[in-house]
Amino acid sequence: MSAQTEAPCELLPWDTDFFGCRIGRVRTDMLANELALKIDEWSRDNHIQCLYFLARPDDPATIRTAEAHGFGLVDVRLTLDRKVRPAQGATCRQLPPDAVIRPARLEDLPRLQGIARTAHGDARFFNDAHFPRPRVEEFYSVWITVECEGRAQKVFVAAGPAGQPLGYVSCHLESPQSKGQIGLVGVAHEARGKGLGSSLVLAALDWFAAQRAKGIAVVTQGRNVAAQRLYQSLGFLTADLRLWYHKWYG
Incomplete structure (x- = not known):
């Protein structure tokens, strides 16, 4: 990944320290296959063990890509x-x-x-x-x-x-x-x-x-x-x- 390209994810130091494993978060709320591959590359380079992804529910391609690349749904987040x-x-x-x-x-x-x-x-x-x-x-x-x-x-x-x-x-x-x-x-x-x-x-x-x-x-x-x-x-x-x-x- 080029140093000039913004990383697709960020490390979460507090979560990492608290749970005792390296945790990161995807920066975007949509996924395509190319981005998912870059996310995996970043995660390998940064020794990530758990990655959070907060996704939009109205983009079927994002949902399909997340599931195809091993993301598991853990919550539906409602804001009122x-x-x-x-x-x-x-x-x-x-x-x-x-x-x-x-x-x-x-x-x-x-x-x-x-x-x-x-x-x-x-x-x-x-x-x-x-x-x-x-x-x-x-x-x-x-x-x-x-x-x-x-x-x-x-x-x-x-x-x-x-x-x-x-x-x-x-x-x-x-x-x-x-x-x-x-x-x-x-x-x-x-x-x-x-x-x-x-x-x-x-x-x-x-x-x-x-x-x-x-x-x-x-x-x-x-x-x-x-x-x-x-x-x-x-x-x-x-x-x-x-x-x-x-x-x-x-």
């Missing part, structure tokens, strides 16, 4: 979004009487980490058997940790009667009046079905409204119908659909 409306304090209407929504505290982290290990079972890493399940559980534990330590602009928790966290939502907003992004949403297994997920998302919506965000987006999985229904019930509509593929070498 909605407009921001003035904060209405609607959170309390969804909450059980013995629960409250409040900002996360650092002392909440052990409990939040425990919830995160089991709250994201529909995610793509859990559906690729090459990744050890305990390591994937730790991935989400680390994710909520860095959200609470400052990567997210705001993290809310739903707390039970003794103050113990039962769920969380993280909020990202690069600057005032930019588009907001809901990050992680998770509810403890024993607390599901009680309206905590809706209450947490409503708290996030109110926070984004107070920050005068231009809109709000959230990503979920095609297999996570419960999450889709929750977001749709709160005014979110599907904005984009992509297909996650993984390819393993060696």
Whole structure:
């Protein structure tokens, strides 16, 4: 491959370090046979063991090429979004009487980490058997940790009667009046079905409204119908659909 030609993929240092294998990502969202061969060449030259590819679903040639070159479908990635409306304090209407929504505290982290290990079972890493399940559980534990330590602009928790966290939502907003992004949403297994997920998302919506965000987006999985229904019930509509593929070498 010529040094003058942009590499078709990029190495992902964080994923590589965390999972203990060399991981890369395809830079484009479409594939043709010639590009797939260049991707394999780059992967060999860089000793890649796992390659991520986020594909457009509306190009049959891309899908055929991905399958022919050994990419395996692991997830359908849905992005939903909605407009921001003035904060209405609607959170309390969804909450059980013995629960409250409040900002996360650092002392909440052990409990939040425990919830995160089991709250994201529909995610793509859990559906690729090459990744050890305990390591994937730790991935989400680390994710909520860095959200609470400052990567997210705001993290809310739903707390039970003794103050113990039962769920969380993280909020990202690069600057005032930019588009907001809901990050992680998770509810403890024993607390599901009680309206905590809706209450947490409503708290996030109110926070984004107070920050005068231009809109709000959230990503979920095609297999996570419960999450889709929750977001749709709160005014979110599907904005984009992509297909996650993984390819393993060696």
